[in-house]
Amino acid sequence: MAAAIAAVALVGRVQATEVALPPCLDPFQPFVYSGCFLEGSSQVLPYRSPAPSDGMTVEKCVAECKGNGYRYAGLVYYGNCYCGTTVLGTPAEESQCSYPCNGDSSEMCGGDKTFSIYQDPTFQPVEDATVEDYSPLGCWTDDSSLGRALTYRQDGVDGATLTTEKCLQSCRDGGFPFAGTEFGGECFCGVVIGNDTFAAPADECNMPCNGNAAQTCGGRSRLNLFVADELQSLQPCGYVPPVSSSTALPPVSTSVPSSSSAPPSTSAASTTSAPLTTAAPPTTTTKGAASTTSSSLCVSTTVVPPTCEWKCGKWCSTPLPDWSDVSSCKTAWSNCALQVASCFKGAGWPEVLDCFDFGEWCADVSSYCGSNPRGGCKKSDFWHRKPAKGHSPAKTTTVTTTCAPATSTSTKPAASSTTTTTTQCPIPxxxxxxxxxxxxxFGYGPGKPVGGIEMPVVTCNDLARDWPGYPFKGYTDTDSGRCRRYPRNGCTSACADACKDQYEDCVDVYAQGCKVRPRRSLGGDGGDNYFEFARAVDKRTYRWHDNYSGALGKCKAQYRDCLRVNRGVTGAGKCPRFGGW
Structure with missing residues (x-):
């Protein structure tokens, strides 16, 4: 109880504008009961869950708060559920929290103005965090119709003298991991970044802080955003403990006879783990009790992979992993499909049109995987049928040398050896x-987006170091480490980002094509070559049948619809463990 009371902090008045996230449906560590707290001049917990009080239980309330990223859950008056990062109340007698929950009469749901408080044990104490723990995230938008980028405005901070440090201190005292300054004198805090909030150019955060002109405090509808990982849950909703596994070869029993004709002796046998080797097995000649070994030939194969397998203007694809069966072929197809969005972003006009061909090539990989090709399912065979554009396949060099002589056999037990294993990131x-x-x-839908430009794929994070806290990732770059990552409760934001990326590509490619009607010659003096290219453009982009204004209108309509249909998307049941969908 003393620890729970120590975690309670009193902070200044805040104004909340919250867009609710869904409850956490994945297993998580149970919240710990922290006691009964009395409401004073301030509300005990600021966020009220939209879940109805009818049928409310302790379990339902803590799931609401877990899904929305809060440290505390509180129930009052038979089942009204609230959440917060700190508790703005004073301890009360347990007898004052005696109202049974509407959904389970065996549980207590506070009292008239008293809250039964539960705490998420996966958070570190607020006292352990400092202002220095906040790291800058750059300039972000705060102009969405879906709500503020950060929910809680710090009205207790004097805007006329606002500095970055004052805002960070207020958010730290409130236990908020996210902090932001805006319009020179406004301070906001939050537990998550709001839906439809995006990174903005740095020069759009151009207003000096009212209390320190040397610092920047956002701009018009723009936030200078900061985050303190120390104030976030160590196990957010959807967290799955990493599982370490190792694969060992089965033990191999070997025996050394005392003579060439004598049967093996069980007492002389030793059991060792067979090491992996690339050398051919040595030839052995037995003569009496002695055993000698002659040298053999070692074959060394060096594969030099290309750095660019398919080139579209200024963009290059990461080479697909090699494959020799259907399973590894499908893995290569996944790798290919995840790169399509990055092509549209990086190729540049008009070479970006070749990205449609790259997307078709990826689809060809998928078709090849299921075609049961004669001679086996191999990348080299596919490359022969469908060569990539702009580069050649990997080069292979084979060198044959004489292996070093193997040591003679001995009756002594083999010394233990260390096996080095290599971990490869799974392709999601x-x-x-x-x-x-x-x-x-407007005629768009699944499989037929405006201009043929699909949304970037949001799926499982392929980096083990990121996955526990950020199980999802939006794949918009060939370098996975530069792609945006998202926590379990950030799926709506992830899809909002994907919608925005699709909209920008739609404008830059489809609307641009409808505007300029590209005339690029494929060589010579144009003529037939131009018409060949024009037909290719028609095929790739649904015939450019819009003018610029019409195309732009479709891109905008699709963007609005995209935000609408993906509002409230959750990752429930998806990516439950690293490397699995």
Missing amino acids: TPTNLCHQPTNLW
């Missing part, structure tokens, strides 16, 4: 967590 499924919207009036 290209199945998108986000939904392509449908609009019969």
Whole structure:
């Protein structure tokens, strides 16, 4: 109880504008009961869950708070559920929290103005965090119709003298991991970044802080954003403890006879783990009790992979992993499909049109995987049928040398050896967590987006170091480490980012094509070559049948519909463990 009371902090008045996230449906560590608290001049917990009080239980309330990223859950008056990062109340007698929960009469749900408080044990104490723990995230937008980028405005901080440090201190005292300054004198805090909030150019945060002109405090509808990982849950909703596994070869029993004709002796046998080797086995000649070994030939194969397997303008794809069966072929297809969005972002006009060909090439990989090709399912065979554009396949060099002589056999037990293992990042499924919207009036829908430009794929994070806290990732770069990552309760934001990326590509490629009607010659003096290219453009982009204004209108309509259909998307049941969808 003393520890729970020590975690309670009193902070200044805040104003909340919250967009609710869904409850956590994945298993998580149970919240710990912290006691009964009396409401004073301030509300005990600021966020009220939209879940109805009818049927409310302790379990339902803590799931609401876990899903929304809060440290505390509180129940009052038979089942009204609240959440917060700190408790703005004073301890009360347990007898004052005696109202049974509407959904389970065996549980207590506070009292008239008293709250039964539960705490998430996966958070570190607020006292352990300092202002220095906040790291800058840059300039972000705060102009969405879906709500503020950060929920809690710190009205207790004097805007006329606002500095970055004052805002960070207020958010730290409130236990908020996110902090932001805006419009020179406004301070906001939050537990998550709001839906439809995006990174903005740094020069759009151009207003000096009212209390320190040498610092920048956001701009008009722009936030200078900061985050303190120390104030976030160590096990957010969807967290799965990493599982360490090792694969060992089965033990091999070997025996050394005392003579060439004598049967093996069981007492002389030793059991060792067979090491992996690339050398051919040595030839052995037995003569009496002595055993000698002659040298053999070692074959060394060096594969030099290309750095660019498919080139579209200024963009290059990461080479697909080699494959020799259907399973590894599908893995290569996943790798290919995850790179399509990055092509549209990086190729540049008009070479970006070749990204449609790259997408078709990836689809060809998928078709090849299921075609049961004669001679086996191999990358080299596929490359022969469908060579990539802009580069050649990997080069292989084979060198044959004489191996070093192996040591003679001995009756002594073999010394233990250390085996080095290499961990390869799993390639996630290209199945998108986000939904392509449908609009019969404009004619777009799943499999037929505006201009043929699909949404970037949001799926499982492929980096083990990130996965526990950020199980999802939006794949918009060939370098996975530069892609945006998202926590379990950040799926709606992830899809909002994917919708925005699709909109920008739609404008930059489809609308641009409808505007300029590209005339690029494929060589010579144009003529037939131009018409060949024009036909290719028609095929790739649904015939550019819009003018610029019409294309832009479709891109905007699709973006609005995309935000709407993906509002409230959750990752429930998805990516439950590292490397699995």
